[in-house]
Amino acid sequence: MTASEFKALAQRLTARLAARLRPRTLLLVPALLVLYVLVLIPFTPGIRDLRRAKVDQPAQIYSADGKLLAEFKPTHREWVSLKQVSPYVIDALISTEDRRFYSHHGIDFKRTASAALHTLKGNKQGGSTLTQQLARNLYPEEIGRSQTLTRKVKEAITAFKIEAVYSKDEILETYLNTVPFLYNAYGIEMAARTYFGKSAGQLDLLESATLIGMLKGNSYYNPVINPERALDRRNIVLGQMVRFGHLVPNRLDGLQKRPLRIDFERQTEEPGRAPHFAQQLRKWLIAWADDNDFNIYSDGLVVRTTIDSRLQAMATQAVTLQGNQLQSIANTAWGGRGGCANANPDVAHAFIRESDEYRARRTAGANDADALKQLGANRGFMQALCESKTRVQAAFIALDPRNGQIKAWVGSRDFTQDPFDHVQQARRQPGSTFKPFVYGAAFDRGAKPTDTFVDQAVEIPINGQEVWRPTDDSPPSGKPVSLRDGIAYSKNRITAQLMETVGPARVARLARNMGVRESHLDEVPSLALGTSPVTLKEMVSAYGTIADDGNYMEPLLVTRIENKDGEVLAQFESAPERALSVSATRKLVDVMRDVINCGTGTAIRTRFGIRGDVAGKTGTTQDNADGWFILMQPQLVAGAWVGFNDSRVTLRSDYWGQGAHSALPIVGDFTQRALRSHLIDGRARFDTQETPGFWQTRIARLQTWLAQTFSKEPKPSTAKQTAAPKPARVKRAPAEPDAEVTEQTPQPPVFTSMPPLYPAPSDAASAAPASSPGE
Template sequence: MMFKKIKSKYLKYVLIGIGTLLIAATLFVFSVYLGVWGKLPSKSELAGFEYQQASEVYTADSVLIGKYYLYDRQPIAYSEFPQHLLDALVSIEDERYYEHSGIDYPSLLRVGFKTILMQDQSSGGGSTLTQQLAKNLYPRRERKKTNITVNKVKEMIIASRLESIFSKDEILTHYLNTVSFGDNTFGIESASLKFFNKKTSQLRIEEAAVLVGMLKATYGYNPRVYPEKSLARRNLVLQSMVKNDFLSEAEKDSLTAIPLKLDYRKFDYTDGIAPYFREEVRKKLIKWAKSENEKGNEYNIYTSGLKIYTTLNYKMQVMAEGAMKKHMSKLQKSFEDSYGKRAPWIQNKKLVEKVVRGTPHYQKLLKNELSTSEVWDSLSQKRNMVLTDWSGDKTVNASTIDSVQHYMKFLNTGSMGINPKTGAVHTWIGGIDFKRYKFDHVAQAQRQVGSTFKPIVYTAALETGIPPCAYFSASEVAYENLKGWSPSNSGNKDEAYLNYSMEESLSKSVNTVAVKVLEATGIENVLNQAKKMGVFSKLPNQPSVALGTGEIYLNELAGAYASYVNNGKAVLPYLIETITNQNDSILVQFEPKRAKKRAFSKQTQQIMLEMMKSTINTGTAKRIRSTYKLNNDIAGKTGTTQNNKDAWFVALTPKLVHITWVGLDNHEIGFKSTSLGQGANAALPIFASWYQQLNKHKEFNAITKARFEKPNPFVLDQLNCEPVKRDGFFKRLFTNPKKKKSKKFRNG
């Protein structure tokens, strides 16, 4: 009797305790529901949530080459998920997904029993896919142990609301579009592109299993970092698919035998194809978005999921970058060897000091109120650092000054290829390495263009009535009214006795003749001609402009040269064709900007093309034919500036204009010799090697096999003259070739 009373008494206390706990738990859940522990999203808020989506950049041939994002996410529709991906996800993450309404109570009891009573920490969290979606949409802000229960209850309530709003398929869609795969990658599409370089719809079963397997621990099962762990996890996912009748044992065994194979592609700001081009596109997008926002249209290039379709040709760009790297690595070695131990970045201490003083490190130390000697001592301290050259990264013991000297010596480049009819950019290379050199030599650099300006001078001459068979003496002249300025030529010592036709002097790039053609034409006429051809940079109103002392942007020069194969009309190179939203609805379509009027006559156009064909066939660019064996229709012009600071090559074909520049960013360092630094040697090979590759691909036949139109007989007749005339015997007899003539420069 006594035992029964004691038992009844203890039972009473147990029941009271259980009841108290139930009431407390109910009140706690109710308090979470009411928002005491933080506001919960309403059903209307859940129904209207939007993803922050990465904007995507595509080439003209529909290749994804880059993204702009805060979170790398590319949402896709349910129809784009392969069934085996969904089967794998449900099998390993939520077996009863289609049976519960957001909360899997049997799973919760199992986890609670194992975790609390059996202290099994590997029992899992018991969260359903819907609860995980709730966590994806509303990440936990507090990760302290005291907040775990609150967070779990919040996620259960949000999960129940999600289930009442969305169908099971819609929840899976939202989950797969929001779940993190680590490395700032969100959603299955971005993960699929990153790890396998393919769209989600193209994933094979074993690849889908790898990505699904990552969800348990995005770093621990990252296939790039831990391939063995990832492989084991993949096989576990495949086994769970067998358990849930999505795969047979035989299928599983076959898939398990497949090795883990990634095609990893990181969409990074500094990596990948065409980084300078992508950066220029980004700048233009920001301007466009700003103007649209002023109109009341809210667009953010990092979150609005825009799709940007550009003019770039992927294959052409890949080949262009390959040709550039091959040539520049060889040229760099020749450049360094030419200077040897007497290189300015080694021997010219004043120049090194000047460059060091311009570095952020130097300026930062000065702001810390250190003396100049203390700053210099600090920058002279050696430590382990990574220095990069064409052979790769190397860890060396060096100082900041050593680093400055190392990078001072590197040649850089800029090149672009455009459609001369529209200005559409096919290729764009802004420099040798975007990681190290952010400065874009296509859109940001104004450099002296050297002899590539001469065709504009000769065009103006023809337009003012000077015939192409007019002869000009190649003798050097000291111009009295220009402080004795005396342009000279490199090469033939006998040139004092030679008189060149316009065609021959342009193809051989004779400086003395170019100045005399400018003199006969008039500087103002030449400057006006340049403006008509789309040159907007301010040019010097000086005779030296004939030799290309004006500083012009590379893309500006490309647009001007396009007029020679575009009915005399200049174009403005452009990069973006269309911008759409995530549903592919066009937001804006950009039209080519071309000059409305011809810059010169049809006759002048044909004459200039014939002259520039001679540059390729017999002139300064003849190695196009002799060395590179290019038999395509090509016209062009080489260019080299004073002291070999800039090397240029312009190639004109019926359907392509290509410009290349090579030089150093430091204007105080040039090539050691003209033979190394002339445009034909330093710049031309980049185009020539690239064009050789284009010739090998039939898909580019429309460009490479295009032919210039035949000039009319009158034009050919005008050019039918001896290229060079030699002074007569008596004139040579009374002329001292070593003595410069003195005269006044007569402008026009």
């Protein structure tokens, strides 16, 4: 058989086979299409989800005293009913986006066919109805936006479901409240406020047409940056309204000649009472909701937090007051507004080199010197750069040490300007606030507050090559210094010698057990002076362990979560973990009282008049880059940090740079307010009485038994005795000024240590090496 004969035979066989299969194929295609649709139905959103998306019930966050702190909305949106929307908006929307909206059931087959025909001719058009667009807006992940047959079928199925669940008015209302309009404005209400400074119900015809015109392409028809395109699109919308009977024709020419008038202003959400706390809580709550099959944006969850709104307000006021005062000092130190170039040219040049403007000039071909000169001469640029770099930052957190509940959280001076959270996110060297871990580890090994080290020069080899030489703000005295005075006066040389005795590994382990559990701690000798960066939250949590007799309580944000009907879904509480022995903890609390009574934290007594039983510690790092102070009261532990985002910037003052003068006033102001408001009990006291151990108890009992058994005192007579006459009342002379008076409920003494060895307590160590920030 020749090749031509073989080809002819193949053609005849193919034609015969096709003739036999054609009727079956015609029946098979629709069956396969139906099967394809049925397979995709389970992969589209369910009716219950559609109802939940429309309801849009965000989680509500309440304080411990019942005040609303925040609502967790998925977007910046305010839901309005269809009656609250201008009728011009609805007419423009129907005319432009879906003119047969009230007659179809989710898909406009005529429009779809027309769009397909135009697309085949090279003029691409969209055929989606408002219902299909709503499906994409509500479920972008489930449906997607790729140009595939599967996506279109899923979109159509979802549109049919929406039509089955919603009325036409509900669909319009949901669409108008979920459609995006740029600048984080979602829904017609936020769009009206953003672009025209009014509510959705006040929009006139031209404003309505402008916003509806944006739906074809938000960025392309943005009236702020593309006003000419937006004007042309607005006029097209007006023409559509005339075409479909929503606007009389004789008005069209006059309206299209009117200019585009925009009153643009970005809409920002109110930060709330505790914005940084809410920011961290949102992350936690999303994780909890995912694990428990809830949606924080639509399930109407009610979250009861640990925050006390009254204490939160006091903390915010204290941070604002001290922050503003320190800012004026910083402005003076850096030469006033825009003056950082004169105050420190080298640092100013470093700031310029890190800017986008500098990189742009270098990319354009300018050399380093020319770029620095050009930008340095730009007063506006330099002022903005210096103001951003020399803005004082501050953070504060307070918790109840008895249960770990966080009562106040301020992450920066102003959330709108400084959204970065310096409580949870920022890691900075804690300076001398880290020293209690060294002393706690020593007390746990049997050291006593009266133990002494000689105040002498210290040299500690590191890795056999380097030598660490911690210093203080005064030269070595050569005299013995007790551990009590070592921490009260924050003596670096004493702490370093104690660290040698205890060991860095043991101190790091204790710090982790007590609450520093997220930051890495370098197990080196200089750790004693706080060289490893940590967060303020970790440090205050660890001090809470000290205040609670050595029990670590995990910081708690939430006490319970309820559903919208008030039923409790979950409850939360912290379980105590033993981190430090009771005996060591009580010694530590007792010596830390002296920091307040006669050491570096005396301003708590002298300036703020706080007379309760309190203990604490100041902290200052190298070059006064960070100021710290943490105060412990039996019912509340509060801590503050002050500094700058860029550690190269400081207050440039040996006085204001110290934690005792920068951070302490925040805590002192807050604690003073809390005590005066009776939100904490000023009479509460730490229990620092030593609890005898097992053998001490047995020895004491044995001594008592021996004394009673072999006592030489005569036994009391059993004979009847004549009652002695009642002695006359004698007026008792007043006690001597230095006499010890013991009461059933002792009050905290003002001074509990030996007479001061140092005439003026200081909060910072001078000439401390970079690896060992001083106090």
